[in-house]
Amino acid sequence: MTTEDSENDWMSVDKPADKRRKWPVGIAEIVGELLMTLAVICALYVVWQLWWTGVQSEHQQLETRASTAWSDPGSGDTRKVAKPQSGMPPVQPEHASEGDLMAQIYIPRFGQHWERNVVQGTSPRDLAYAGLGHYSNTQMPGELGNMAIAGHRAGYGEPLGHVDQLRVGDAIVLRTKDYWYVYHYTRYKIVAANEVSVIAPNPYSPNEAPDRRMLTLTTCEPKYTTATHRWISWGEFGYWAKVSDGVPKELLGDRGSKVAFADDKGSVIARVGSLQPVFLVLVAAYLIIYLAALVAWRYPLLRQIRKGEKPQPMISLYGWLLRHQSGIAPIRWLLLILLLLALTCALMEWGFPWLASNVPWLRQISNYSAF
Template sequence: MATAGGGDLRTRNRRRPRRRTSVIGVLGELLITAGVIVLLYVAWQLWLGDVIYGAQAKAESEELSQQWAQEYEPPAPAATGEPEPAGPATVEPVILPEPADAEVFALMRIPRFGSDYAFQMAGGVSRARTLDKTYIGHYPDTSMPGEPGNFAVAAHRTTFGAPFNRIAELHVGDAIVIETRVGWYTYRFRTLEYVTPKETDVLLPVPQAMDVPAGTPYITMTSCSPMYSLAERIVGYGVFESFTPMDAGPPASLQAVT
């Protein structure tokens, strides 16, 4: 039957054939979906996850700090029979035993990074047991805080809270404070160095020839470099300045950086 507009009405009303779903089309849609999921995961790991992990790590660190302050019992003064010296005196640092793998033993505070910067420190540098738990790991068999030699530690620069994310922003003289259940150990930042992953001499008792007396305690902080890469290591060095016992209250080195 013809219509006024021309053409056969039966032909115009005939159903169009359904478009067949091809294997290539389905595969393309699956790849697009997978790509979106991967991008979301990367965004979580590199940005949003760091914010959440970092905030949680800092909150847990503050809780531990308060717990140590409440549990602290000052040692009884030694009965020497001699009057105490007038004026400020140098306090010998308490040397703690080396922690077991994944055992939390200290907090690191760096005023340059803000008053809320506080990350727990634990024994060992394995990813699964220490670094991926937002901890700063202590290299086994290196010195402990305040002990002569090299107190060597490592942490992530990206992902899992990224404790050493801003390590390249340290200024000479910045305080690096290690808080423990017995007191605070203050180091002063000296310099940065970039090395290959095979250059393990940064963990030696004296990692660099600095103009300091023999037997000086050092701190060495290591992380990956450049950002989001494992090609090199960024290494920050500091020199021990002082120990402040818990009963003396927080040291002046914790004051905010302006």
């Protein structure tokens, strides 16, 4: 036996040992990939919670406003100042069903174009995507007593994300189909989550009959963690006006900013409001490219590995996915990227909403609950 034969025999005997030594490394690599994947999913969940839910909420509110027959203020001239009316304010609407659009609310302190829908009821679904919710057991706009409204402070468009910035005297304006109701902020209070006296007809003295018209905003406290308390903001009625007369002076400001209703289209991404079309396009592109590459090249990398032209790869989840894409290397990478993007869209569109509404721990940290 020659020296070369002996060296080859030694190498062939040692190969199985080399393969065995790969297993601990491969398992560690899989664990690392799983941890990295979990970290990315958690980051995507935060993006979904703090951004995409807001896009979906804006989309649903735009659709709701578009489906109403409400006219623009001032017969389309939103530069006109609506004259304050005297006397008892009208009550509108007198009745509303669960989920009905009751009003739109404007708080100039939150921004020149801040506007949200107010729907009847405070179900988790309504508070998440319909805007703000009116406690159905409290008074209607214009009615003597306390009209109480709930909204999220973080996620879902965070409609009440900046209640801590309100200052005494700030305007809080409600618009129903025909009337404006102008309130002014008075004070706030932080209470336990089960404290219901704050939405009583007379929240200042819950055991006494109401003696004024009030507006109460309730939201989560603290803002970005499990809501153990509620931040309560109170406002008192100032005056009412007719929508046909124009816009309350509190909404015009020094710049005469225009208030749009029927013509309000929202952002481009809010008009889409769903990742389902994106998901379908990604899946279609993946299948077309995959099948075309399968016909043209099949699985060249797997063929090279079987023939011994390429070394046996380490155990890897993402490596396995990449190897089992058809086509040459650039095509395989493109297919892998399309696949991961499609999975991301599926999580954002269906996975995360299901988790937030069905997993108790996620329901708490997502504040996906009734107020």
